[in-house]
Amino acid sequence: IAGITQAPTSQILAAGRRMTLRCTQDMRHNAMYWYRQDLGLGLRLIHYSNTAGTTGKGEVPDGYSVSRANTDDFPLTLASAVPSQTSVYFCASSRLAGDTGELFFGEGSRLTVL
Amino acid sequence: GQNIDQPTEMTATEGAIVQINCTYQTSGFNGLFWYQQHAGEAPTFLSYNVLDGLEEKGRFSSFLSRSKGYSYLLLKELQMKDSASYLCAVRDSNYQLIWGAGTKLIIKP
Numbered sequence: 001i002a003g004i005t006q007a008p009t010s011q012i013l014a015a016g017r018r019m020t021l022r023c024t025q026d027m028r029h030n031a032m033y034w035y036r037q038d039l040g041l042g043l044r045l046i047h048y049s050n051t052a053g054t055t056g057k058g059e060v061p062d063g064y065s066v067s068r069a070n071t072d073d074f075p076l077t078l079a080s081a082v083p084s085q086t087s088v089y090f091c092a093s094s095r096l097a098g099d100t101g102e103l104f105f106g107e108g109s110r111l112t113v114l
Numbered sequence: 115g116q117n118i119d120q121p122t123e124m125t126a127t128e129g130a131i132v133q134i135n136c137t138y139q140t141s142g143f144n145g146l147f148w149y150q151q152h153a154g155e156a157p158t159f160l161s162y163n164v165l166d167g168l169e170e171k172g173r174f175s176s177f178l179s180r181s182k183g184y185s186y187l188l189l190k191e192l193q194m195k196d197s198a199s200y201l202c203a204v205r206d207s208n209y210q211l212i213w214g215a216g217t218k219l220i221i222k223p
């Protein structure tokens with residue numbers, strides 16, 4: 001593994017179902033983020049974690065939850081999926097929270113909720 | 115509210131120069147980023163500006179004017195592989211990144 005790995009790459013889900021998007025990084029970055037990207041809109045932050053054991057709400061947290069049990073993993077859970085959660089989800093990391101350096105992104109998870 | 119504005123789409127010719135503008139209104143300023151995103155792929159980092167002026171990195175340069183809330187990304191000697199979306203993002207006073215919707219750049223031969 002090199003960088004950030006997301007799974008699944010793509011998923012079609014029935015409304016009301018529970019879904020967890022997985023994210024793993026091997027760069028020992030402290031900060032991790034979940035974004036959603038929708039056509040015509042900028043990336044929107046869902047949840048973030050500045051360090052293992054802590055999480056925070058971003059701009060659009062409703063309907064989503066996260067956990068950060070260790071440095072490497074940052075799963076995103078949709079407890080009961082709704083069609084408005086159809087989107088491309090990107091996990092990202094940075095060495096430190098508020099770092100002036102770059103964000104590293106996973107390849108994305110395309111989720112369709114029917 | 116916080117706002118980042120970029121043109122939705124631009125077209126340029128292979129070998130030419132193109133300038134992609136970004137204007138912002140945010141609660142505080144702690145740096146501006148440009149990312150490149152090819153269709154169906156993840157965004158990748160291009161540049162970071164925190165002080166006024168021009169930062170040059172090979173064929174790509176990024177300019178910042180904090181007093182005007184303005185930045186541009188300049189791409190020289192355009193290549194077909196430069197066809198992508200270019201995302202402008204500003205870090206606000208809470209160190210949160212505010213993202214523009216991106217500019218889709220189409221390069222024609």
